[in-house]
Amino acid sequence: MISVYINNRLLKVIEFLKNKDEATIKETAVALKISEKAVRYEIDKLNFILAVNKFPEIKKESKGRLISREFSAAYDEKVFLELINKNTKNDRKEYIKLRILLDEKINFSRMSDELDVSRTTVKNDVSEIEKEIKKEIKKDGIKLNNNNHDNEETDIRNYILKNYKENINKFFYMEETESGLIDTLVFNELSGADMDMIREFLNRISEEIENKDNNFYEYIFSYLIVAYMRIRRGHLIENMKNKSFLKNTNEYILVSGQIKILEKSFGITYAENEVLQLVDYILGFISYGYNTSIFESWIEIKLLVQEIISEVNNYTDLDITSDEELFNGLLNHIKPVIYRMKNSLGIEEEIYYEAIKAYPELFDIVKNALKGLENLIGKKIDNSEIALFTIHFLASIERNRNFRNKYRNILLVCGGGYGTSMLVGKQLEENYDINITATLSYMELLDYNLENVDLIISTLTLNEHLTEKINKPIVKITAFFTVEDQEKLNIYLVKKNSYKEKMNKVLELIEETDIVKNDRELKNKLKLIIDEDDTVLIKKEKRLADFILEDRVQIIDSAESWQKSIEICGRPLIEKNEIKKDYIEEIINIAELFGVHFILENNVAIPHGEVFTNVNKSCISVLSIRNAVDFPGNRKVFLMFLIGAANITEHVKSIEEIINLTQKKDLLEKIKKIDNSAELYKFFKTLNN
Numbered sequence: 001m002i003s004v005y006i007n008n009r010l011l012k013v014i015e016f017l018k019n020k021d022e023a024t025i026k027e028t029a030v031a032l033k034i035s036e037k038a039v040r041y042e043i044d045k046l047n048f049i050l051a052v053n054k055f056p057e058i059k060k061e062s063k064g065r066l067i068s069r070e071f072s073a074a075y076d077e078k079v080f081l082e083l084i085n086k087n088t089k090n091d092r093k094e095y096i097k098l099r100i101l102l103d104e105k106i107n108f109s110r111m112s113d114e115l116d117v118s119r120t121t122v123k124n125d126v127s128e129i130e131k132e133i134k135k136e137i138k139k140d141g142i143k144l145n146n147n148n149h150d151n152e153e154t155d156i157r158n159y160i161l162k163n164y165k166e167n168i169n170k171f172f173y174m175e176e177t178e179s180g181l182i183d184t185l186v187f188n189e190l191s192g193a194d195m196d197m198i199r200e201f202l203n204r205i206s207e208e209i210e211n212k213d214n215n216f217y218e219y220i221f222s223y224l225i226v227a228y229m230r231i232r233r234g235h236l237i238e239n240m241k242n243k244s245f246l247k248n249t250n251e252y253i254l255v256s257g258q259i260k261i262l263e264k265s266f267g268i269t270y271a272e273n274e275v276l277q278l279v280d281y282i283l284g285f286i287s288y289g290y291n292t293s294i295f296e297s298w299i300e301i302k303l304l305v306q307e308i309i310s311e312v313n314n315y316t317d318l319d320i321t322s323d324e325e326l327f328n329g330l331l332n333h334i335k336p337v338i339y340r341m342k343n344s345l346g347i348e349e350e351i352y353y354e355a356i357k358a359y360p361e362l363f364d365i366v367k368n369a370l371k372g373l374e375n376l377i378g379k380k381i382d383n384s385e386i387a388l389f390t391i392h393f394l395a396s397i398e399r400n401r402n403f404r405n406k407y408r409n410i411l412l413v414c415g416g417g418y419g420t421s422m423l424v425g426k427q428l429e430e431n432y433d434i435n436i437t438a439t440l441s442y443m444e445l446l447d448y449n450l451e452n453v454d455l456i457i458s459t460l461t462l463n464e465h466l467t468e469k470i471n472k473p474i475v476k477i478t479a480f481f482t483v484e485d486q487e488k489l490n491i492y493l494v495k496k497n498s499y500k501e502k503m504n505k506v507l508e509l510i511e512e513t514d515i516v517k518n519d520r521e522l523k524n525k526l527k528l529i530i531d532e533d534d535t536v537l538i539k540k541e542k543r544l545a546d547f548i549l550e551d552r553v554q555i556i557d558s559a560e561s562w563q564k565s566i567e568i569c570g571r572p573l574i575e576k577n578e579i580k581k582d583y584i585e586e587i588i589n590i591a592e593l594f595g596v597h598f599i600l601e602n603n604v605a606i607p608h609g610e611v612f613t614n615v616n617k618s619c620i621s622v623l624s625i626r627n628a629v630d631f632p633g634n635r636k637v638f639l640m641f642l643i644g645a646a647n648i649t650e651h652v653k654s655i656e657e658i659i660n661l662t663q664k665k666d667l668l669e670k671i672k673k674i675d676n677s678a679e680l681y682k683f684f685k686t687l688n689n
Helices: 008-017 025-032 036-052 069-074 077-084 089-103 108-115 119-140 153-172 181-189 195-209 214-231 243-247 250-266 272-286 298-313 324-342 349-355 360-369 371-377 383-401 417-431 464-469 483-490 499-512 519-531 562-575 581-594 652-662 665-673 677-685
Strands: 022-024 065-067 408-413 434-440 455-458 474-476 553-556 619-631 635-644
Touching: 008 025, 008 036, 022 025, 025 036, 089 108, 089 119, 089 153, 089 181, 108 119, 153 181, 153 214, 181 214, 195 214, 195 250, 214 250, 214 272, 243 272, 250 272, 298 324, 298 360, 298 371, 324 383, 360 371, 360 383, 408 417, 417 434, 417 652, 474 483, 553 562, 553 677, 562 581, 562 619, 562 635, 619 665, 619 677, 635 652, 635 665, 652 665, 665 677
Parallel strands: 408 434, 408 455, 455 474, 553 619
Antiparallel strands: 022 065, 619 635
């Protein structure tokens, strides 16, 4: 039985059609308040699920008629929900982990019935979870013991907060959530709570303390939910440090006056220690002095912030020393950083760290500039916190650059998958002064807010009916950035500075710099300008040859199926722990559901899954197949590059080189004649020399 995760929109379509003999696309769209295009998309997805599991499909007739008679007759809610809600091992383990953290115990028999797996499977999962928790505890410095009853309640809550904040915050934003186990658990936990009253509490607190930071809303909201889930199980905070201080703060008076809102919303009573702990969290965002040794160091902090800015400024091609927004932003940011570091409170490392992976040198420069702060607080600042500082500097650099350059907000619409989207976006950014606000598929364009978009660039031919509704200029280009494409774009976009203009800047710098005394500063500035005007820091792009290692290159005679060829190609990456086995399954599932979008010209393919997901390290494996394997849609593949992307930028150059290779038939013929993997490896290593 093949299973697929579905979203709430598809569930609503099923609910609408399950008791009807027939309907129309328009009728369904109006009833569910979604676009007709979205209805067609969800019907196609539903029919795929039905077809592969041998259930009657929804028949699509002319004029938008939907015949659902056979589907309605065969529909069995229990069977269908089992069909669509099968869970991966990772989903199951995360669910069991959260249940253990919340309940402090687990009944193997009850959990096996609940998850429809054997008791042995649950026991094995619990054993793996215990090892993972120990590893995470060692890394984060959180004090958790095997016996939860020996743990500090705040440590347990902090651990839950660190690992499940993202799931919880979906309910703050009222996001449409997938039917996953964690989301379902949180939803059930909150079923009796009044979310509007919780938001009212947050808004009142936020207004009084004059803190509109989105991080404040998310962090305090998620803490409130975690605390509620523990309190309703009888797990209370018994010991509270700094009680007398906290009770004499204005924040304690404020929270005490508003706590009835939360008690009414959750249906629980907040003991004094619970109120004090909430105040402690809130103070972490607006003050750092009460639980640190640097309460008297405000002047020193201000000087330190200016010193940090000056140090980073030495390595940029802009003067950011007078950026008041940066100064104030860092000054306010340092407060919660000190609080979190002092109290071993982690933040979501992946979200922030991935955001700056494209700028590793800026990250290192900021890291070095923060040494003074580390000395002041007596603790090493972890990478996720450094990443947040880096984002402040990236924002400042962009803000200051916008005074010089005229940016155009571009919406990019592509239909060729990750590789094509990244290549087109990279080519545009290298050649024009633009800001790509988003890269969307055709379907996503239907519901996208175009208010802040100046121009739409598309590699797809957009439907006339759609273009009539869009009051924005649209430029249709190819994925290969031809001369004709550039002529079209030149009508709308401003080209980046020429080499001559850059050299003029070099001469100006030399004239205004004392080379003898400031040669290091001059050297850094020259590197920045000569390399690329819009790249703040030098960063060497990895090329295809950099990713191809000898033990990742294979040659085979044939494959029994296209699915098997992908498995064979990915096997070396799994063995090296660069990707997980689930990544291969994801590629195959996506191809079966949406088609083989990753096949390029001349029988070359670049199978890939989602960025970040099930990928431990950016990597590429190569498979040459002497007898080309048949893919769906009468497509054949003889050469395959399986790509795992740990971030959104690292493979841009590699994909560009692969696409260029597909257009060189002479080189492809040479590859076909190579009969051993060692020679093929050498071929790719010397390809661009």
